[in-house]
Amino acid sequence: MSQLDRAELAQQGAIRADGLRAAGVELVALTFVDNSGIARVKAVPVDRLWSAAAWGVGASNSFDFFLATDDIAGGTYSRGPVGDLRLHPDLDALVPLAAQPGWAWAPVRKYDTEGEPHPQDARALAAAATAELAAQGYRARLAFELEWVITAADAPDDPRSATAGPAYGYARLSSQAAYLRTLVSTLSAQGVAVEQIHPEYAAGQFELSVAADDPVRAADIAVLTRETIRTVSERHGLRASFTPKFEPGGVGNGGHVHLSIWDGDRNLCAGGDGPFGLTRTAEAFGAGIFGRLPALLAIGAPSVVSYLRLEPHHWAGVFSAWGLENREAPLRLVQGPAGQRDRTANFEVKCFDLTANPYLVVAALLFAGLAGVSAVATLPEPVDVDPGTLESATRLPTSLAEAVTAFEADSALTTAFGPELATTLMDVRRGEIDRLGALPPEELCAVMRYLH
Ligand code: GLU
Ligand code: MG
Helix, strand or coil, X not given: CXXXXXXXXXXXXXXXXXXXXXCCCCEEEEEEECCXXXXXXXXXXXXXXHHHHHHCEEEEHHHHHECCCCCECCCCCCCCCCCEEEEEECHHHCEECCCCCCEEEEEEEEEECCCCECCCCHHHHHHHHHHHHHHCCCEEEEEECEEXXXXXXXXXXXXXXXXXXXXXXXHHHHHCHHHHHHHHHHHHHCCCCEEEEEECCCCCEEEEEECCECHHHHHHHHHHHHXXXXXXXXXXXXXXXXXXXCCCCCCCCCCCEEEEEEECCEECCCCCCCHHHCCHXXXXXXXXXXCCHHHHHHHHCCCCCHHHHCCCCCCCCCECCEEECCCCXXXXXXXXXXXXXXXXXXXXXXXXXXXXXXXXXXXXXXXXXXXXXXXXXXXXXXXXXXXXXXXXXXXXXXCHHHHHHHHHCCHXXXXXXCHHHHHHHHXXXXXXXXXXXXXXXXXXXXXXXXXX
């Protein structure tokens, strides 16, 4: 049965359009993130917002098979050029864009032409995972941490062209102070709560952290923040690259995810009798994720180039290990300072990058955590050294192909994603392996540098 109340949506769309017009908005960009992690867009004049809300705007089913390179893969559920989906803006997530005057933005939900939810709607899956968590009596709070490299617009392959300061160096910050200030004020005007911004390790690299939020909103914020970084960079004569590996040999761009599980107002990651104060529920939730990291990499590190980043001793987390404040562990427990842990304690998943679709990341992590809770899973002994120095350390997948195999073998994830999405995602991964898998690292980095 259709979930769309079209009359109500038309009315709400018209009301929101009035408000947007009064704020000078003329166009609304409607985005979805595809199976290859690219935010794709259609736009409508503000006068058509009511229609988009009620009836959607058309989009080809073939978008589900797009690779990051814009090639189109085939697969079991492909209909080739046939079929139409309807993209409906989520009016509750509508935001005027402060760095793109006259524009607003909204993420969409996908339906078919009969008004039925599309089984490959990543944002709907993230909402379903959140609802499943709520049905078990819990909620999650999440935040995506963004890392990117800036270059001068006319030297897009040179990470030292826009700022040459050292890693974490004040000189790098001060040389781009106006840019960083505009970026933070723009995000703040769009309702994004920036918590920290700093120069990172790699040449030209910065990192931005935002406040944790509800799962779907956290993914929306990840999309909005990235697109804002891109726009503000362009307006300052810069280019922003979110690729996992700007150049072979360097340190990569991560897309770490912080998450905590709560029972009402109680953070279950602190004050418990499990390891480092985790409650048994939080331990089981973390263990559900930890045990599935190989499969989760097919969602969170979903590109061929992701595996150039996943190297030991680069703080990317490549061994099967977890630990307290261990930056070489793919699952890091962050407690925060004593006295504040009931608010701050959280898990950080470090092995993910920004070629991932954040809605799929949210869904995969929550379903994995839930599987851990229902199995009353426990974490192994934590590791308090660089796991790469241990004889016994085992690597997580070192290629996308290995991660795909692990995902396909994980029935908790494939069942939660449903056959159409689970199958098509892996069709897209295989398409990218066919297209990019044989490229030498230098060339792979160059091809991927400005796609996401
Ligand atoms: N840039 C590192 C990465 O690729 C992470 C550095 C950090 O711990 O923030 O994930
Ligand atoms: Mg960082």
